[in-house]
Amino acid sequence: MDPLYIKLALGGIALLACIGLFFGIGLALAAHKFAVEINPKVEAVKEVLAGAQ
Amino acid sequence: MAATTKTNMQLVVNGLLNENPIFRLALSMCPAVGISTTVANGLLLGVAVLFVQVFSSCTIALIKDHIHQRIRIPTYTLTIATWVTVIDLVLAAYLPVAYKAMGIFVRLIVAFAIITMRLEVFACRNTVTASFWDGIGMGFGFMFGMVTLGAVREVLGMGTLLGYDVLGFRPMLFFVLPAAGFFLVGFMMAMFNYVETLYNRRAKRGS
């Protein structure tokens, strides 16, 4: 349990939390502002992903 | 797809054969072509994928009710990336030699289509137990594919198996070359198809 490693780990957690917060707000605002009813994108993905068969 | 009705054993067999990630679903082809040059490589990457698949499936199955629809895909990616980082750190720390042999591929597991796809079509609709067994099946299916390819390539290309000299000479060096991976996967898929048609024909005749 080296204090340096704990510091680095905490730094990592902080960084990820920042990214999460930043994109969370961004995505949420985008979703709010550009709201469209969700269309069956899932199907499209599956089609192309498994479409190889 | 609704929640599965298959038993645990069926889920595993499903991943190994019917929906084998490499030969049937044709997903995660990059490692199958790139580094299936030896059995050991295939086995190790297989273990890594098994780990990531099982843990990601379980995680997603566990939190599936709390995932917001808008950020579904990013959540999957983050989950997978977390487990990939974990296995990457562990391998780098405890198995440095093997880790080096696999190069960039361990870190690339994060973008293997098979894992995202299983989360999307299976784990987010099923219980933790079912997802666990599905993950096991898929992971072993991948490992099986990698080991088979690795064995063929190692024997034909280097004349060795698991590092031991079995032939004493190198029949076709061509098979070690990465380009040969494409050919071999093609041949193997064709073989799977052929066996399947044979099996179906026999089943029909039998009925």
Next chain:
Amino acid sequence: MKNDVKAFWTLMLIIATLWIGGCEAPSFIKAAQFEETDRIVLTFAGPVDPAWAEDRDHFTVNEKPDPDILLDIASVRLSPDQSRLTLTLADPINQNQPHQVVVKEIVSEGRNMGTQAVTVSKPYFGYLISILIGALLIQNFVFSKYLGLCVFFGTSQKKSTAVGMGITFTFVIVFASLMSWFLYQFVLKPYRLDYLQIIVFIGLVSLTVQAVDTVLRKINPALFKAFGVYLVLVIANCIVIAVPLILADNEYNMIESLMLALGAGLGFLLALFLMSSVRERLDFANVPTSYRGLPIAFIVAGLFALSFMGFSGMSIF
């Protein structure tokens, strides 16, 4: 249309950056370049004194990272118009390494111009092009590095799909690589957080893709209809994570990163286009039943990979 405008501005940006990067401070030594395997040619702004140029001690040459090891100069030759000077070294020059030439007490038309140092390196523009071509052809990510295959086989059945996927992918990878590059150079590396590489790089891609997906859906439904499907697929493409990892490993600067990302994207587009052209024809070919569909596609890809091996070892600049 929108894509064209975007592409145009990207191109202008690249040209502008190169322009600025290409300028150098004024100096009596106008140019210095490698010639053949063992020569460095200096061009002066005016004629220099032949007697001064004869003395070998006025010149030192060293590889930039090794300032303490001076290379042996075999001969110094001045051109008849006295403005070009050729230094021939005793051993072949390692031209991948920038070299520093120090010219002491330059004498020109009776005046002492002082001591000047100049760095000789391969033309930077050529280096950039070689990164681009390298990622595009020589080290094509699909046929030489065997990455991004799932999406490659999934979307190469029809030319239209292939081109759509290729274009979307090129845009995403250029954008994602630059973003990853910034984050790596200014956050991960200085704070020693590089163990977070994987999650940060893929997280950036996936979150950006999600954001673009949401916004594009509303703003330009037509464009979304054409390219939206491929956006999500980008995340399942190993290249999108491999490129930032390679950038981080190789310590490329921004323009070099841009070139690699562009090469990777265009290389993927090229591979998809080639493959889809063949697969469209394969539909009419008499392929054995077991080989129909994917198996034969893999064998075709193997043939492509073999032929791409022919590019290997090619060096253009």
Next chain:
Amino acid sequence: MKEIIRITIALTLSCLLAGLVIGTTFIFTAKAKQHNEHLNVQQTMLGLLGFGPQRPAAPELQLHQVHRYIVKENETMRMGYMLPARCSGGGPGYVWVELDLKGEFLDRHDLVLTPEAALSADDRKKALAGILDPGAEADFADTMIIACLGDRRTAYLLPGEFPGFKTFIKAMVALDADFQLLGLEVIEHEEDPGLGGEITQEYFKNQFVGKSFEKIKRLTVIKEPLPADYERYLKSMGLGNSGLSESEAADIRQRYKDQDIHALTGATISSAAVTNGVKAMVKKFAYRIQVLDQALADGDVKVLF
């Protein structure tokens, strides 16, 4: 509005969880990773000197690490060497010696640095910060290792890196006291398996063994196939059960001693990359160690090697 907050919280929480899992793993693996890397390097070094599980190294064998820095101050540059020496208390310590670019001795300082701490780049930087002038900046250049038995230098180990066919190749070269090549180990590479990847094979690496300094200076690759007897000899080197008698082996060694390096089939570029890389490393090192020895004698600096 509620939707916005929910999405934000969900994503932040996921990232936080991910961070927790990764952070915990990092804390537990970081130490082991560093330890393993260190152990690995140690084994490579001993292996190059001819020691292994069957032939343990002599206990009095000392591996001294010398770190080279380039010091920049107001546009001028000088070389800085961090050398193992006996510190004032009698225990092992480090001394900092600065030379100008021509190799003249400039200055020396004692460093507060234990051999364990000297392994870490951060600790070295900290120790240096205490003695450098405020305007000066020391950039780490490379490390060389000097193996000593008692007072006698037995070998030099040079870790290095050079561009290969695909990416960088990391290698380590061992030289004896007369700069004759004792061994080559490829530590990391990303060449194609089956082609350039063969540079890790014994029959390629062993071609370098025994080349004299004079030969290394002019070493090139030739595109001729490896003669059968030479190949057999190279493959069996260091294994003991070659099937070749002592005199036969000596004969082959003598015959091929001054030959250039036979390129690997289908991987001339990788072979040439290794050859040129080794050549440059050895040449630069030989120059530097001679300059350093002279400067140490001039400055009357006592070091451990």
